[in-house]
Amino acid sequence: MLKKLLSHTVLYGISPHVSKIASIFILPIITKYLTELDYGVFGTITAYQTALSVLSTIGLRVVLVNSYFKSPSQFKWLWRQVYGFLIQWSIVFAFLSAVILYFIIPPEARQNEFKIICLSVFPLVLFGPVNLIGFNFYQLRQEPIQIAIRTICSGLITVFLNLYFIAILKMGYMGWIWSTCIVSILLNLSYLFPVLITHQLTPIFNYKKGTILNSLRISLPLVPHYYSGFLLESSDKVVMDNLGVGTPSIGKYNVAYTVARVVSSLGNALGLAIGPLLNNFYKQNDYIKARNLIVTSQKLMLLLTAGLALWLKEIFMFLINNDQLAETYDVGIVLVMSYAYRPMYLGASARLMFEEKTTWMPRLTFTAGAFNVFLNLLLIPIFGFEVAAITTFISYMLMGYGFYFVRTVRELLVVNYYPIFMFLVTCLLTIGVFYARDLKVEFKLVISLFVLLCISFFYIKSKSLKNEYG
DSSP states (O other), X not given: OHHXXXXXXXXXXXXXXHHHHHHHTTHHXXXXXXXXXXXXXXXXXXXXXXXXXXXXXXXXXXXXXXXXXXXTTTHHHHHHHHHHHHXXXXXHHHHHHHHHHHHHSOGGGGGGHHHHHHHHHHHHHHHTTHHHHHHHHHXXXXXXXXXXXXXXXXXXXXXXXXIIIIXXXXXXXXXXXXXXXXXXXXXXXXXXXXXXXXXXXXXXXXXXXXXXHHHHHHHTTHHHHHHHHHHHHTHHHHHHHHTTOOHHHXXXXXXXXXXXXXXXXXXXXXXXXXXXXXXHHHHTTXXXXXXXXXXXHHHHHHHHHHHHHHTHHXXXXXXXXXXXXXXXXXXXXXXXXXXXXXHHHHHHHHHHHHTTXXXXXXHHHHHHHHHHHHHHHHHHHHHOGXXXXXXXXXXXXXXXXXXXXXXXXXXXXXXXOOHHHHHHHHXXXXXXXXXXXXXXXXXXXXXXXXXXXXXXXXXXXXXHTHHHHO
16 A cells, blocks of 8 residues: 555656646756746736635535545536536636736736736636546546646646747746646646546536535635645745735745745645545544554655755756856745645644544634734745745644644544654754755765665565555
């Protein structure tokens, strides 16, 4: 099972966020044709779009997931009704998105506002939630290859389009926007036939209102929870925009997120791989296996993020062909380590969702997000935009580890997940790699060798756990 977890995580790592990962490889080429302004405009628009995207599914994914495991012979009937409802909701959501984008597009991009709005909402109007239905269907059936094939193709197309629009046509930030729209259309098209024809998940528009209302009763409390993701990851750029921080400075901060976005994608991929395994363990009341899976994943995530953060200066110098932009690596180190929280967060949140205790989710996650916004509003005017990385780290630690100090959550988890130990290790590693960021390459090589030895140890240990996980 652990081997399956690792293989599925790798496959899911190139799923919805593959364009971010693939773009890393062309950064040395396209950054010659990009400026702080380009990064600032695109980062600001993306931040607001992320805020809106929370409302695109109204949290109904949890209903799809739970029905798949709890009603394996009848889940399609519910999925088709939810699908029909979400198609209608997509029209409303697209209009809302267009109106808000009209008011938030930075002045530097006003000449392209009509194109930006149309390219942003067109895939949603045309396809609705078909990507959501198809992606979750294959993820829950533990068929990651179906997702990987689509996303590998999407990633390769994204690389080509970014090169073409930015390096050849020199379109700046508009190159990213065109690429995002085209790839979104192609990805949705790839799910259309299997969803509607192969698996007969056709939408039911004459859905039972009681069924939808009951689904919304479960899902709506999760909207603030999902919105916390925006408050933690993207709201800092929105706060900077409203505080009058210049678009070029927002661009620098957006560059600092370059590698952190890849780590974020890996964390999301890990969640997709772990989710079905955890749900099966919960179904069998096997809490020890669930705990061991989370703890092992957390250790591996800490080793990975620390290794990346240690070499971030050299990574930036190689990937970003722009000396001024590459200097943001120190901010990037803190952002990379922020995402080490993910496995521990999954350990608590997956349990709450399985038991449909969804009202508990936003109590901590939304609080962590709101705390991040408060700290940014308080500290950015004093210390500058760079302090947003520290507030992000603090808030993610609160969200990742705070659940374990809530009695209701501890009772549901049954066994000890060692949250205090994991939290202290995360903080110590973050401080260590930050102060080691400017060490000579020779010293970094010695440290990296030690990290590789630790990873080898966990790999050998995983073989001994093979019989336990099956």
